[in-house]
Amino acid sequence: MRGMITRQTLTYLLVILLLLLGTGCIPQEPILVYVTPTLAEPGAEATSVPTLTLPSATPSDMAVSATSTLTHTPAPPTATTPPPTVDPRATVIGAVIGQDYTLPPTSTPLPTETGLPPTVSPTATTMPSATAGGPRPTSLPGLDAARMGIQLDPTLNQQDWNQAVVDIQRLGVKWLKVQVAWKSLQPNGPDEISEDFRRLEIYLETAFNSGLDIMVSIAKAPNWARAVDQNEDGPPDNPQALADFISLMLGEFGTSLDAIEVWNEPNLVREWRGALPFNGAGYMQLFEPSYRAIRAFSPTLPVITAGLAPTDDNPSVGSRNDRSFLEEMYAAGLAQYADVGVGIHPYGWGNAPDSTCCDLNPEPGWDDDPHFFFLDNVNDFRAIMVSNGHSAARLWATEFGWASWDGFPGEAPDVWMTYVDECEQGQYTVRAFEMAQGWDYMGPMILWNLNFALLTGMVENRDERAAYSLLTPLNPRERAAYWMLFDAVRPDEQLPSYSRCPGPG
Numbered sequence: 001m002r003g004m005i006t007r008q009t010l011t012y013l014l015v016i017l018l019l020l021l022g023t024g025c026i027p028q029e030p031i032l033v034y035v036t037p038t039l040a041e042p043g044a045e046a047t048s049v050p051t052l053t054l055p056s057a058t059p060s061d062m063a064v065s066a067t068s069t070l071t072h073t074p075a076p077p078t079a080t081t082p083p084p085t086v087d088p089r090a091t092v093i094g095a096v097i098g099q100d101y102t103l104p105p106t107s108t109p110l111p112t113e114t115g116l117p118p119t120v121s122p123t124a125t126t127m128p129s130a131t132a133g134g135p136r137p138t139s140l141p142g143l144d145a146a147r148m149g150i151q152l153d154p155t156l157n158q159q160d161w162n163q164a165v166v167d168i169q170r171l172g173v174k175w176l177k178v179q180v181a182w183k184s185l186q187p188n189g190p191d192e193i194s195e196d197f198r199r200l201e202i203y204l205e206t207a208f209n210s211g212l213d214i215m216v217s218i219a220k221a222p223n224w225a226r227a228v229d230q231n232e233d234g235p236p237d238n239p240q241a242l243a244d245f246i247s248l249m250l251g252e253f254g255t256s257l258d259a260i261e262v263w264n265e266p267n268l269v270r271e272w273r274g275a276l277p278f279n280g281a282g283y284m285q286l287f288e289p290s291y292r293a294i295r296a297f298s299p300t301l302p303v304i305t306a307g308l309a310p311t312d313d314n315p316s317v318g319s320r321n322d323r324s325f326l327e328e329m330y331a332a333g334l335a336q337y338a339d340v341g342v343g344i345h346p347y348g349w350g351n352a353p354d355s356t357c358c359d360l361n362p363e364p365g366w367d368d369d370p371h372f373f374f375l376d377n378v379n380d381f382r383a384i385m386v387s388n389g390h391s392a393a394r395l396w397a398t399e400f401g402w403a404s405w406d407g408f409p410g411e412a413p414d415v416w417m418t419y420v421d422e423c424e425q426g427q428y429t430v431r432a433f434e435m436a437q438g439w440d441y442m443g444p445m446i447l448w449n450l451n452f453a454l455l456t457g458m459v460e461n462r463d464e465r466a467a468y469s470l471l472t473p474l475n476p477r478e479r480a481a482y483w484m485l486f487d488a489v490r491p492d493e494q495l496p497s498y499s500r501c502p503g504p505g
Contacts, residue, residue, distance in 0.1 A: 140484060141434045142491035148433055149175020149215065149446040150470070151399065153455060154203060164451055165207050167471060171482060172489040176207050177215040177398065177446045179264060182245055183222035183233075190225075190244060193252070201253045208256035215304075215446065217261035217398060218246065218290075219271060226274050234273035235263065235286050243289035250297040259444075261343055261398050262290045263306035267325040269318030278320065280328025291337065302443075305329065307343035307398040310371040322371070323380055330388040341396040341443050342385060346377035348402055350419025353432040366416040374400065374432055382441060397436065397445040402428045403467035407474060407500070413464045423501035426481035430488050447485075476500070 150173055152164050168176055178200075185197040208214050225236035236242050246260070265271045266283045276282040287305060294303050308322035326342075334342075349372040356379075357370040370376035378395065385393060404425040405412035412418050420428065429447060436442040453459055453469035466472070470482040476499050483498040496503045 140488040145489040148173040151177040176212040179217045213258040215259040219264040228275040229273045237275040239286045243293040259302040261304040265309040267320040281332040284332035304341040307345040335390040345399040348374035394443040396443040399448040401448045426484035
C-alpha cells in the first residue's frame, strides 16, 4: 500500500542502524606525532662530534595519543632553551704577591646555552688600518706558532665560544688552554656526567676539530670530595678521586686533548684548602695517582705539573714561595717522572721580559723582588730543575703575560698596571715568546688571557683580569698585542700599525 513501510524494509533499516552503532565501539589505533629535537638554532649547520652520544628520547616522549587535545604552534626563531646555571666562581686569577695585594672579585660569566654549535670557520675581519705616509715598518720576529697558545674562559654561550675559537684561529697561535672547574662538571657525585660536562665536551671537540691543540688545567674539587675544609677552593681529601675524574674525562673526550695540567697554583691557599699538606710534598700526593690515570690512557699525552704562582711566603695573602714549593716537589720525587713538563707562571708585572731584578723603577715595590721579573722566574725554575737532575724535562709556561690598564675607564686596580701601556704590553709579549723560543728547555707558552675583559662587569668593576685580556669591549676590540702576535707568527706579514700603536719600523 502506498505511504506504508513494509516489514521487510523496516528490518533492513534496523540492520543498517545496528551496523553503524557497532563501529563506534571498535578500538582505534592512536595517531603518533613524532617530534625531532632541534640541536642547533634554525638555519645553523651542526658540527659533527663523533665521540658524543646524546641521550635519546623515550617512546612516551615521542608519541601523543589522539584522545589528547594537542595544538602545536612552532616556536619563533629567536626562542632558546633557558641557559643552565654556571658557577660564577669557576674562574682563574693571575699572579699574586705583596703584603698590600687585594684579591680581585670573582666575575659573573655570560650565560651558557646547550646544543651542538654550528661549524666554526674563520670570517673576514677588518685588519688594523695603515698609518698614512712613512716608510714600510720592519717585520716582527717570525715566531713558531706551534709553541704558542692562549687561555680562554669557557663560561660562554655557544655563539661567543664559536666566535672566540675564530678569534684564536685568526690570531694564529696553535694552543688553546682551558681551565676545567671539576666542581662545575661533577657537583653531585663521582659518577655524574652533568650538562656542564657535556657542554665542555662539545666545546673542546669543536675547537680540536678546528685545528687547535687543546690543553686543560684541572682544578677546584667539588664539595662532596672535600669533607675536611670547604672554604675557598682546594683538592679532594682523597687524591684518587681526582684520578678517577680524569679517567672518566679521558674516556669521554680524551682523544680531543693534547696536554693535561694537573691542578693550578697549589702554592696559594685559595687553591689548596683541604686535607692535603700545603707544601710541595702535599701536591705530589695529588699528582701521582693522576699521572698514573693519564698514562693508563696514553703513554705519550703530555702531563704538566701545576703552574706555580710567582710569589713569596705571605701568611696574610695565603701564599707559599714558589721556588721553595718546587724544591719540595723534587724532594718528594718529582725528578723520577722523566716524561712530564714542569709548569711555571712567569709573570713580569711592570718589567720588560729582558730585565732582571731589581730596582728599575724609582717608585717602591713591584720591581724589588725576582718574582716580579719574567726572566728571573724562568731562570730560577730552570736552575732548580737542573740541580735536581731533571734537566731533560721541559718547562711549560701555562700562564704568563703583562697587564695594562691603558685605555680602560677609571683608576687602575693597582699602580703597577699603569707601568705598561698598550703598546708595551704587546711588545713585551712578543719579546717573551721570542726569548723562550731560543731556549731548548722551554715547551709551549700560554698567554693569559684572550677574553676575560668581555665577561660581565670585568672592566666596570676594575677587575685586574681585564687588564691582561687581548679582546676588550672597547673600540677597537682587539688590543695591540693581538695584532702584534698576528704579525709575528706570519713571517711574510708586515702590518704598518697595531690598533693604536705604530708599527715597529
